[in-house]
Amino acid sequence: xxxxxxxxxxxxxxxxxxxxxxxxxxxxxxxxxxxxxxxxxxxxxxxxxxxxxxxxxxxxxxxxxxxxxxxxxxxxxxxxxxxxxxxxxxxxxxxxxxxxxxxxxxxxxxxxxx
Numbered sequence: 001x002x003x004x005x006x007x008x009x010x011x012x013x014x015x016x017x018x019x020x021x022x023x024x025x026x027x028x029x030x031x032x033x034x035x036x037x038x039x040x041x042x043x044x045x046x047x048x049x050x051x052x053x054x055x056x057x058x059x060x061x062x063x064x065x066x067x068x069x070x071x072x073x074x075x076x077x078x079x080x081x082x083x084x085x086x087x088x089x090x091x092x093x094x095x096x097x098x099x100x101x102x103x104x105x106x107x108x109x110x111x112x113x114x
Contacts, residue, residue: 003048005047006082009056010110017056023107025077030097033054040075045106049085059087059094061112067093073100 004021012018023040030038046066053059061069075081079100086095093108 002028003051004081009055014071015057015089017052017083017085019052019085020085021081021083023075023077023079027077028110030077033084040076042071045071045098046096046108046110049083049094050110052083053085053087053094057085057087060111061092061114064079064092064112064113065111067109067111069106071106072107073103075100075105 001024003083004023004027007018008018008020010018013094025038026057033039033041046069050063060113062099075098078085082099084097084099087093088095092112092114094112095108096110097107
């Protein structure tokens with residue numbers, strides 16, 4: 001299994017998205033990262049933000065870089081997670097934030113090619 005179980009999907013605007021999903025322990029990304037205490041890798045979190053922006057918001061741009069990326073709390077197997085995405089077309093930026101309850105787990109800005 002590569003993607004999480006999406007429990008809820010809500011468009012906030014033409015360029016805003018809120019997803020709620022569960023992270024099954026069987027996700028490929030937990031295997032080996034770290035065997036005794038699995039966490040969802042940061043690169044996976046960035047990839048999912050881009051993937052959902054492309055498939056749901058229609059954003060179709062190539063990755064250029066990242067700014068202000070913070071991983072403040074690990075995302076663990078079986079947790080329910082909220083992903084907030086805002087696509088800033090004029091700035092060629094994708095802003096994302098993963099939350100568990102009221103706690104921000106990770107956030108950042110992905111710069112995309114014009």
